[in-house]
Amino acid sequence: MLRTDTPVTVYRKDYSPPAFAFDHVDLVLELDPERTLVTSTVRFRRTAADAALVLAGEDLELVSVKLDGQAFAATAQDGTLTLAGLPGEGSLEITTACRPAANTTLSGLYVSNGNFFTQCEAEGFRRITYFLDRPDVMTTYRVTLRADRAAYPVLLSNGNLVGRRELPAGRHEAVWEDPFKKPSYLFALVAGKLECIEERVVSASGKEKLLQVWVEAQDLGKTRHAMDSLIHAIRWDERRFGLELDLDRFMIVAVGDFNMGAMENKGLNIFNTKYVLANAETATDTDFANIESVVGHEYFHNWTGNRVTCRDWFQLSLKEGLTVFRDQEFSADMMGSESGRAVKRIEDVRLLRQVQFPEDAGPMAHPVRPDSYEEINNFYTVTVYEKGAEVVRMYQTLLGRDGFRKGMDLYFRRHDGQAVACDDFRAAMADANGRDLGQFGLWYSQAGTPVVSVRSAWDAKDGSFTLTLSQHCPKVGIETRAGTPDKQPFHIPFAIGLIGADGRDLPLHLDGEAGDAPGAGDTTRVLDFTGAEQSFRFTGLPAQPGGAAPLPSLLRNFSAPVIVDADYTDAQLTFLLAHDSDPFNRWEAGQRLATRALLQLVSDAQAGRELRLAPELVAAVRTVLSDDSLNPAFREQALLLPAEAYLAERMSVADPAAIHRARQFLREGLARALQPEWLAAYEANATPGPYSPDAASAAKRALRNLALGYLADSGDAAMQALAERQYHAADNMTDRFAALSALVNSFAPGREAALADFYQRFEHDALVIDKWFSLQGMQRGEIGAHAGKRTLDTVRALMEHPAFTLRNPNRARALIFSFCSGNPAQFHAEDGAGYRFWAEQVLALDAINPQVAARLARVMDRWQKYTPVLRDGMRAALEQVSAAPSLSRDVREIVGKALAA
Numbered sequence: 001m002l003r004t005d006t007p008v009t010v011y012r013k014d015y016s017p018p019a020f021a022f023d024h025v026d027l028v029l030e031l032d033p034e035r036t037l038v039t040s041t042v043r044f045r046r047t048a049a050d051a052a053l054v055l056a057g058e059d060l061e062l063v064s065v066k067l068d069g070q071a072f073a074a075t076a077q078d079g080t081l082t083l084a085g086l087p088g089e090g091s092l093e094i095t096t097a098c099r100p101a102a103n104t105t106l107s108g109l110y111v112s113n114g115n116f117f118t119q120c121e122a123e124g125f126r127r128i129t130y131f132l133d134r135p136d137v138m139t140t141y142r143v144t145l146r147a148d149r150a151a152y153p154v155l156l157s158n159g160n161l162v163g164r165r166e167l168p169a170g171r172h173e174a175v176w177e178d179p180f181k182k183p184s185y186l187f188a189l190v191a192g193k194l195e196c197i198e199e200r201v202v203s204a205s206g207k208e209k210l211l212q213v214w215v216e217a218q219d220l221g222k223t224r225h226a227m228d229s230l231i232h233a234i235r236w237d238e239r240r241f242g243l244e245l246d247l248d249r250f251m252i253v254a255v256g257d258f259n260m261g262a263m264e265n266k267g268l269n270i271f272n273t274k275y276v277l278a279n280a281e282t283a284t285d286t287d288f289a290n291i292e293s294v295v296g297h298e299y300f301h302n303w304t305g306n307r308v309t310c311r312d313w314f315q316l317s318l319k320e321g322l323t324v325f326r327d328q329e330f331s332a333d334m335m336g337s338e339s340g341r342a343v344k345r346i347e348d349v350r351l352l353r354q355v356q357f358p359e360d361a362g363p364m365a366h367p368v369r370p371d372s373y374e375e376i377n378n379f380y381t382v383t384v385y386e387k388g389a390e391v392v393r394m395y396q397t398l399l400g401r402d403g404f405r406k407g408m409d410l411y412f413r414r415h416d417g418q419a420v421a422c423d424d425f426r427a428a429m430a431d432a433n434g435r436d437l438g439q440f441g442l443w444y445s446q447a448g449t450p451v452v453s454v455r456s457a458w459d460a461k462d463g464s465f466t467l468t469l470s471q472h473c474p475k476v477g478i479e480t481r482a483g484t485p486d487k488q489p490f491h492i493p494f495a496i497g498l499i500g501a502d503g504r505d506l507p508l509h510l511d512g513e514a515g516d517a518p519g520a521g522d523t524t525r526v527l528d529f530t531g532a533e534q535s536f537r538f539t540g541l542p543a544q545p546g547g548a549a550p551l552p553s554l555l556r557n558f559s560a561p562v563i564v565d566a567d568y569t570d571a572q573l574t575f576l577l578a579h580d581s582d583p584f585n586r587w588e589a590g591q592r593l594a595t596r597a598l599l600q601l602v603s604d605a606q607a608g609r610e611l612r613l614a615p616e617l618v619a620a621v622r623t624v625l626s627d628d629s630l631n632p633a634f635r636e637q638a639l640l641l642p643a644e645a646y647l648a649e650r651m652s653v654a655d656p657a658a659i660h661r662a663r664q665f666l667r668e669g670l671a672r673a674l675q676p677e678w679l680a681a682y683e684a685n686a687t688p689g690p691y692s693p694d695a696a697s698a699a700k701r702a703l704r705n706l707a708l709g710y711l712a713d714s715g716d717a718a719m720q721a722l723a724e725r726q727y728h729a730a731d732n733m734t735d736r737f738a739a740l741s742a743l744v745n746s747f748a749p750g751r752e753a754a755l756a757d758f759y760q761r762f763e764h765d766a767l768v769i770d771k772w773f774s775l776q777g778m779q780r781g782e783i784g785a786h787a788g789k790r791t792l793d794t795v796r797a798l799m800e801h802p803a804f805t806l807r808n809p810n811r812a813r814a815l816i817f818s819f820c821s822g823n824p825a826q827f828h829a830e831d832g833a834g835y836r837f838w839a840e841q842v843l844a845l846d847a848i849n850p851q852v853a854a855r856l857a858r859v860m861d862r863w864q865k866y867t868p869v870l871r872d873g874m875r876a877a878l879e880q881v882s883a884a885p886s887l888s889r890d891v892r893e894i895v896g897k898a899l900a901a
């Protein structure tokens, strides 16, 4: 792997088109885990005068280079192979060798459980052969795979199978041709002992398609949901965007060792087993939903990413933001109801706020379209993905669904088969709708989360309501360096409603607009908020009892990725929680109430004041919990307290121990004060009959299991016994795992026995054992009556467990990441033990798999936000990593940026 002491920064402004075009590539791979020989024959054409052809390569042994069949001199050095003096066109044949079994980085060609897999995005293809490994070099591929037939009976690559034959010495061969031009990052191969389920479907235009899901034989029974999700995704893309599957054959393959979720290789998606395998006994409702979403995501890339790809990696959000938006909409539609859609929106926003907002305020803050990077794999971030999806969603909010669809249609008409930039997408949206989206472009170039402050004035005499919005967005991350231009106001689609004293929405007319203007009289209006400060006046509003002002419902459905600073009173929030017609804002009102109460408790805890449960909050929680007219999944979301990480971000100096104490105090208080209500919700939301992961049943289980967690936290032995009964009686993983979590986190007497039982039951199911590790990495410890038990000791002991290994990313994430990022109160121990553990693990992982190590390194991003003692401990740990003799480029960039902040 490439290790370097002098980081090289790549800049977006330095982009220049490639000096050569490739018209076709022929790859022949003699697969052998110890030494695989790769012969690549490229038909090239020079597109710029005099240039040398500089190919990228990493960890390759060069065997030979030939030009038009004759040996040709080339220089291999520092990750490149330079060929000078090439003619205007010709055929270049390069033979190299690589070592798949020794490849622990899981990038390029590697071996997992005896089978071969590839991962080429972003720059893994250069670990297979020397190539113009950049996304704007698109060409057709013909791939010949040769391997031992007994060990590797299945040989797969992109496109269509065009030939198969037996070879001497027990080997065999398969030839695949992909009719579509593609960049190298979409190349894939799979070889090994795998089996599949298959289905044939007929696409919208009447063509038959073969769909396959490939797994190891023992997992065949866990593939149905992935296949169903794929079929649903195909249908959805036809209906919503008129986009059809373009290949005769579409394959999904599951692999246990994988750096991320899945990969959209053309016609041959490779998936982490976590996002394929599911059945009632081993997967939770969340797993089922995640599989649907990731299968959809990778499938949708076939158009947004593969048919139209990125010009350079700075444009990554062109495909990722758009595809996340598409998968979010797909999952929302699959919920089957308006309230289900709202729940999906709430979940997505929760993630954005909990993970992306902090990223956008820390040392790795970057615009959705970054301007520079040291290691591109570090920029597969929540900003590029989730904030990028919010940016795409804003087009739809501004242009309407039909306008958005027109923009998509124009985008494909203009750019099918091309490698393009984010600005091309914006231009298609603008041109298809005759709109000026110039200022909107700032969402791509400026980082940070804008804060919108709101003032309002109500004139009861003339029935007018004036809303004044102002926005500011301080410089963050790299923007704070000298010479960066000042930031400009964003174009914010700001959705708003006004609610009357009777709890109903008022029809809204903007001052001066014609009665038949688009939107006039609607109860939700999307305001084009483009200035630093801007007023909007609504007129003709009816008088309210006692002259009271209507209550504004701000940023409905979270219409832009901003923070709204509004000074609602508790009474107003309670009113919104009860009446807002926008379900997202109902939830939002509850979160604001809970956050306010929690931050008060945190400051009480810090000051040594007695903690007190506010009766108003208990009453508000009771109302939501007992309102059977609400979708149970919505109630579950509304009753989930803001996460500790979210609360930390809301403090000027984060104090994880106080946050944990406050939040746990509130949980236990609500558990005890509302025990009859929790129990009633528990009983009312049983799902008798065989398990089904459908949205309505999953919603009930979600509320029921949330109630169980609260009940167990009340400390009441009878309630813990209830959890124990559920654990043993469960016929599905959702209920079993929820019960186990309740037992573990409430320190119930049965917890050790249940943990042991769980391990024994699922010993042979890696994904379930990951859950077992993860639960223990995140378990509470050292609090109140249970003082003395440190989770870190448990984590260290678990690292000695025979089932633990750092080499499998899922396992490392299950234990180590769960502890370092999912257990703030334990990780941030005052003596710095958590930080020293982090440093050790980052270094250990870096020697195996730099991409995974760099993800773990990100845990320290917000080190400056913590109390002085913690801050010092974190800096020391960062310095320890930074001083290590050999670091990957991946980890060096993360640690370097954290320390420079």
Ligand code: B3K
Residues within 6 Å of the ligand: 121, 122, 260, 262, 263, 264, 297, 298, 301, 320, 377, 380
């Ligand atoms: N495009 C891949 C991610 C590749 C990550 C490379 N470090 C999966 C996805 O977003 O669909």
Ligand code: ZN
Residues within 6 Å of the ligand: 297, 301, 319, 320, 323
């Ligand atoms: Zn993606």
